[in-house]
Amino acid sequence: KNQVEQSPQSLIILEGKNCTLQCNYTVSPFSNLRWYKQDTGRGPVSLTIMTFSENTKSNGRYTATLDADTKQSSLHITASQLSDSASYICVVSPLGAGSYQLTFGKGTKLSVIP
Amino acid sequence: NAGVTQTPKFQVLKTGQSMTLQCAQDMNHEYMSWYRQDPGMGLRLIHYSVGAGITDQGEVPNGYNVSRSTTEDFPLRLLSAAPSQTSVYFCASRLTSGAAYEQYFGPGTRLTVT
Numbered sequence: 001k002n003q004v005e006q007s008p009q010s011l012i013i014l015e016g017k018n019c020t021l022q023c024n025y026t027v028s029p030f031s032n033l034r035w036y037k038q039d040t041g042r043g044p045v046s047l048t049i050m051t052f053s054e055n056t057k058s059n060g061r062y063t064a065t066l067d068a069d070t071k072q073s074s075l076h077i078t079a080s081q082l083s084d085s086a087s088y089i090c091v092v093s094p095l096g097a098g099s100y101q102l103t104f105g106k107g108t109k110l111s112v113i114p
Numbered sequence: 115n116a117g118v119t120q121t122p123k124f125q126v127l128k129t130g131q132s133m134t135l136q137c138a139q140d141m142n143h144e145y146m147s148w149y150r151q152d153p154g155m156g157l158r159l160i161h162y163s164v165g166a167g168i169t170d171q172g173e174v175p176n177g178y179n180v181s182r183s184t185t186e187d188f189p190l191r192l193l194s195a196a197p198s199q200t201s202v203y204f205c206a207s208r209l210t211s212g213a214a215y216e217q218y219f220g221p222g223t224r225l226t227v228t
Contacts (some may be wrong), residue, residue, distance in 0.1 A: 004156065019155075031214070032214040041221070043221050043222050044204075046216050046217065047219075051214050089156070093214070100145065100159075100162055101148070101159060103156070104158070105156055106154065106155060106156045107156070
């Protein structure tokens, strides 16, 4: 069964610090990997989308990396801000006929404190 | 563009009642889907549609019906509400079912079944 595991479950950091969130997946064959940000009480918003041939993708202070060989991805947040407090969700899409069936991780809840 | 809209934002139902959650998008997207989000779990796919007149089941379809008569609208019907359907429901859309297209989520409907 396709699975996406995220770590840590939760994280507290001081404003201005950097952090890295991890995502391991078993989805195979693999098409693309997405990172979403979900603020409390709102729908997920896309941060990055990477295909299997991409190693890194940036969106402002957010940088995602992908190692398709080890089936691992990370999301690095630079110079955190209070507004970065949210859940970050890793999502993997399989290749082929099941490409509609995205597999979602449970998310990492990030709290940025002053 | 309004993006993906959902109504209502909140709903309380009694066991056995039926209701329809509304979802609409104004981006001319072919692919639309419904997810539920429960505490401690990743988003799970309920039903999806790859175009007007075409729907299919996702991971957790039992107790829900969908139809897609227009490109814009994709309502989700609860036939006979059960407490296990207490959840937050998200509608999403993207250009097509394949490839690494951006997926947009609505703001969600928080449903409580008593």
